[in-house]
Amino acid sequence: MINGGKEMEFRRARNAEQKDIRRQQIINMTARLLEEIGYEKITFTEIGKCLSFTRINLYHYFANKNDIFLELLLQDIEEMVQDAENTFSEPVKNCKVFIGAWTEMMLRHQRMMALFSITNTVFLKGATHEVHEAYRIRLHELFQRLERAVRAALPYFSRTAVSLFVEFENSYAMTLYPASMEYKKAQRIEILEKVGFGTGHFSPQFSKYLEIILMGLAEKDKNGA
Amino acid sequence: MINGGKEMEFRRARNAEQKDIRRQQIINMTARLLEEIGYEKITFTEIGKCLSFTRINLYHYFANKNDIFLELLLQDIEEMVQDAENTFSEPVKNCKVFIGAWTEMMLRHQRMMALFSITNTVFLKGATHEVHEAYRIRLHELFQRLERAVRAALPYFSRTAVSLFVEFENSYAMTLYPASMEYKKAQRIEILEKVGFGTGHFSPQFSKYLEIILMGLAEKDKNGA
Numbered sequence: 001m002i003n004g005g006k007e008m009e010f011r012r013a014r015n016a017e018q019k020d021i022r023r024q025q026i027i028n029m030t031a032r033l034l035e036e037i038g039y040e041k042i043t044f045t046e047i048g049k050c051l052s053f054t055r056i057n058l059y060h061y062f063a064n065k066n067d068i069f070l071e072l073l074l075q076d077i078e079e080m081v082q083d084a085e086n087t088f089s090e091p092v093k094n095c096k097v098f099i100g101a102w103t104e105m106m107l108r109h110q111r112m113m114a115l116f117s118i119t120n121t122v123f124l125k126g127a128t129h130e131v132h133e134a135y136r137i138r139l140h141e142l143f144q145r146l147e148r149a150v151r152a153a154l155p156y157f158s159r160t161a162v163s164l165f166v167e168f169e170n171s172y173a174m175t176l177y178p179a180s181m182e183y184k185k186a187q188r189i190e191i192l193e194k195v196g197f198g199t200g201h202f203s204p205q206f207s208k209y210l211e212i213i214l215m216g217l218a219e220k221d222k223n224g225a
Numbered sequence: 226m227i228n229g230g231k232e233m234e235f236r237r238a239r240n241a242e243q244k245d246i247r248r249q250q251i252i253n254m255t256a257r258l259l260e261e262i263g264y265e266k267i268t269f270t271e272i273g274k275c276l277s278f279t280r281i282n283l284y285h286y287f288a289n290k291n292d293i294f295l296e297l298l299l300q301d302i303e304e305m306v307q308d309a310e311n312t313f314s315e316p317v318k319n320c321k322v323f324i325g326a327w328t329e330m331m332l333r334h335q336r337m338m339a340l341f342s343i344t345n346t347v348f349l350k351g352a353t354h355e356v357h358e359a360y361r362i363r364l365h366e367l368f369q370r371l372e373r374a375v376r377a378a379l380p381y382f383s384r385t386a387v388s389l390f391v392e393f394e395n396s397y398a399m400t401l402y403p404a405s406m407e408y409k410k411a412q413r414i415e416i417l418e419k420v421g422f423g424t425g426h427f428s429p430q431f432s433k434y435l436e437i438i439l440m441g442l443a444e445k446d447k448n449g450a
């Protein structure tokens with residue numbers, strides 16, 4: 001009896017582990033296909049073909065492709081948060097140094113920015129309730145960690161200011177990145193460098209923005225509002 | 226000869242006018258279909274069916290659906306700019322009054338925000354070179370007009386500050402609006418009001434942002450940078 005119980009437990013554990021491995025294979029393949037053929041052309045049939053899975057078998061792991069993308073995005077955000085925790089473990093006295101380091105960090109996570117920028121407009125429209133809910137809970141945890149990293153770097157800002165900083169910098173990145181040279185090159189969108197406002201690199205504009213935001217937040221803190 | 230010339234000129238004018246009317250019918254029908262079935266499901270066949278045009282005939286006016294959407298977006302932006310010109314024709318002394326009026330104005334142009342938020346990530350990927358280029362030139366002109374309206378309302382800000390204000394407020398709206406209650410309701414996306422960071426209305430968060438931005442820009446102006 002006892003041995004039989006252990007055996008079953010072991011099998012269950014192995015099955016759970018097996019399932020996680022499969023899920024990760026699907027996520028990785030989706031990431032690869034994203035680069036090769038783009039979001040629009042990705043289908044369960046295509047993912048299955050590349051993994052020698054049947055389409056039906058894929059449904060054991062994910063209900064639709066948007067659920068896969070939300071999971072991939074969460075993994076990308078987690079990497080960015082870990083990067084922030086490593087980069088900003090102690091107070092940064094010079095604001096310009098912080099701004100430069102933060103901008104460089106964001107540029108190390110371009111796929112995260114690209115995916116994040118279409119979460120509300122694309123992924124959430126097709127995701128299941130369960131994955132949508134799990135995504136929002138996890139996103140909240142990850143951004144709490146990100147706020148902690150910023151508080152460690154900028155201890156002279158209030159909690160509220162740091163929380164607003166994280167939201168504002170992230171929101172701006174979600175619009176600026178898809179308009180940048182970097183994104184357009186990666187997505188093979190024609191770059192009209194000098195037409196209208198022109199198309200520029202991500203960093204100069206993003207750094208300028210962070211400076212304004214931090215000045216505004218410092219003012220707000222000073223006024224005690 | 227002269228009469229023949231006039232006759233031809235008249236016909237050409239009538240044809241050009243006729244063509245503009247047709248183009249506008251197509252744009253209007255696309256806007257209607259956007260509300261009824263959403264971007265993904267819109268096809269040339271579908272637009273044609275609703276207008277009793279053949280798919281082939283549509284190609285005389287637009288090369289693909291993304292070109293139609295860029296034109297629709299430009300018309301929406303123009304409406305917003307006109308609204309701004311009417312709303313902000315004279316100096317607003319109280320910053321809070323300006324912020325309130327600007328937020329209300331943005332909420333009168335929700336389709337503009339929804340379309341703008343997927344321009345780089347969706348429309349530009351499929352648009353033709355000609356329409357892409359014309360879009361950027363027109364966008365630039367419209368934003369120059371928008372800046373003029375803001376300069377009239379906030380004459381105590383520098384030109385640079387106003388230009389950054391317009392870019393920053395617009396960028397933030399493009400991320401905040403698709404995450405807002407208003408957008409999710411319009412797009413029939415499930416609203417998880419209290420999960421994670423929760424889902425809120427557009428106005429309170431947008432107003433708070435405008436305040437921080439304006440404080441930061443005022444500081445920047447003061448420092449003469």
